[in-house]
Amino acid sequence: MKKMKKNYVPTSISLYMNYLIIGMAILILPQNMDTLANQWHTNIASVSVVIAAVGIGRLVVMLVSGMLSDKLGRKPFAVMGALTYILFFVGILMSRSLLVATIFGVLVGIANSFIDAGTYPALMEMYPQHKGAANVTIKAFVSAGQFILPLIISLIVANGLWYGWSFMLCSVILVLNVIFLLVFSRFPARQVAQPTTTKATPAAPVKGNVWIDGTLFTIFSFLAQGIFLRVSTWITKYGESIVKMGDVSSRALVSYYSVGSITCVLLTIYLSHKGVQDIQFLFVYMLLSFISLLIMYLFPIAWVCSIMAFVVGFSAAGGVMQIGLTIMASFFPNGKGTVTGVSQTAASISGFVVPLLGAMLAANIANVILLDVGLAFIGFVVASVIVYRYYKLFGRTPKGTKTVTTPTLSKETN
Known part of the structure; x- marks a missing residue:
């Protein structure tokens, strides 16, 4: 390896x-x-x-x-x-x-x-x-x-x-x-x-249900894209109009958001190499997205929003969509390209639909953030169902035992 x-x-x-x-x-x-x-x-x-x-x-x-x-x-x-x-x-x-x-x-x-x-x-x-x-x-x-x-x-x-x-x-x-x-x-x-195992009992191939799991991941991709698009687009205006922050301070919220995103990427890479599973990242990050956005909406205070901007960037823009795509590919291992197409198509549709919803609520910027709270809550619920489906299909690998799916390769492509 x-x-x-x-x-x-x-x-x-x-x-x-x-x-x-x-x-x-x-x-x-x-x-x-x-x-x-x-x-x-x-x-x-x-x-x-x-x-x-x-x-x-x-x-x-x-x-x-x-x-x-x-x-x-x-x-x-x-x-x-x-x-x-x-x-x-x-x-x-x-x-x-x-x-x-x-x-x-x-x-x-x-x-x-x-x-x-x-x-x-x-x-x-x-x-x-x-x-x-x-x-x-x-x-x-x-x-x-x-x-x-x-x-x-x-x-x-x-x-x-x-x-x-x-x-x-x-x-x-x-x-x-x-x-x-x-x-x-x-x-x-x-x-x-074609699964073979190392230190584990051989198991039959596991594939997700196209209608159940495919629908769940498509919805998740739509929501994940919409959540971080809304925040990145409107967080400066929210700080300026609702929180009453100054021009420099409200613009700094985007910087905190970006730092959170980079921090999450680095931490995810580190923890992944330490054995943390992708499915665990998915659940925790979506929960953090919902909680941080809810706090930002309920407590429009400058220092609170500054901290929550970092947390939202960490949880919603730090690669959660890529993690969802990776997990989706484990449900449908023989169609990684198709999985990518479905996920990114849902994200593209979100890129059109969610801005329109935001524009309809733009008269009161607080309502735009409230929309994001709603999206994050639905995203967390969908992520929770995905986690349940994941453990139902794949089970929990005992500590110290690793099941390896070894693909059959004809030759390398140069």
């Missing part, structure tokens, strides 16, 4: 690099909004159309790309996603109208879907004993990209340089990454789960 992990380290780092650029891509349009509005001969409000188009692209192809990943392998989708991102960065620079830019916005959503379809299943197959930690690390790289890009743009602005250098930097990194993926990377062959 250790040898296998060592062999896949360069490939996994390359896959994570894609997500570093995705983190930068998430902010690159909003950070250049004024310049792009002038370039496209439109106003700032219209630039948000291009940003929204990303969700359309994800929704259109996510499920299909996940299913095809199970049939064609992981590597083609990781490569196609990176290539499509390059088209996005170059295309945005060349766009001279809102329509053309919107097309490239849809394209980057498709690119994101391709990378998800290739990466999540590949990481679970590369590191079968630490699937949750491997997928949660994706969140760390996305956050790192979101941290780095504003610094790069600040440097560009301070030196009066062309705004497009940030786009070109992302493109160059992806070009190098594509070359590595094509020439040097090694991916596991597609897997068919």
Whole structure:
């Protein structure tokens, strides 16, 4: 097992690099909004159309790309996603109208879907004993990209340089990454789960019920995405309007939220390697999300909200969705790509529906947080049922005994 992990380290780092650029891509349009509005001969409000188009692209192809990943392998989708991102960065620079830019916005959503379809299943197959930690690390790289890009743009602005250098930097990194993926990377062959055991009695394959478990995980993905979207979007306004915090203090809530997210990623990786199960993370994190949001709503006090912003970031934005996806894959081991497609499609739908619900309640920002409390409560209930289903299907592995599912591999994919 250790040898296998060592062999896949360069490939996994390359896959994570894609997500570093995705983190930068998430902010690159909003950070250049004024310049792009002038370039496209439109106003700032219209630039948000291009940003929204990303969700359309994800929704259109996510499920299909996940299913095809199970049939064609992981590597083609990781490569196609990176290539499509390059088209996005170059295309945005060349766009001279809102329509053309919107097309490239849809394209980057498709690119994101391709990378998800290739990466999540590949990481679970590369590191079968630490699937949750491997997928949660994706969140760390996305956050790192979101941290780095504003610094790069600040440097560009301070030196009066062309705004497009940030786009070109992302493109160059992806070009190098594509070359590595094509020439040097090694991916596991597609897997068919055939359990063998170590220090345990052989057991028959366990699969979840498509209708019961599939529905539960789809709802969970929808809620997990909605919870952290609401908080990240409205927490500054909540601090300003309801808690009556100053401008700097209310904006700092986002920083506390981000620090909580990174802290959770690091702690999850550490505890996972210490033997804590993914299913335990799922239950605890969803409970913390509900409690912290409820406290934030009931006690709109500056110091309380500052602490709860950290806790919400820790529990709701620290990789709980990736953990849910990993557990879902254990219920349906022969369809990791399809599982990724279903989960991310539900998240994409949430990205449309939940903002609309929030907008309807925006007259009173407190109601927006109350909506998040409700989502978190339902999410906790769904997570509790998932935990019950998990232990019903898989049981509780005795301490010191580990059951290993060894997939049948035809050959490695180079």
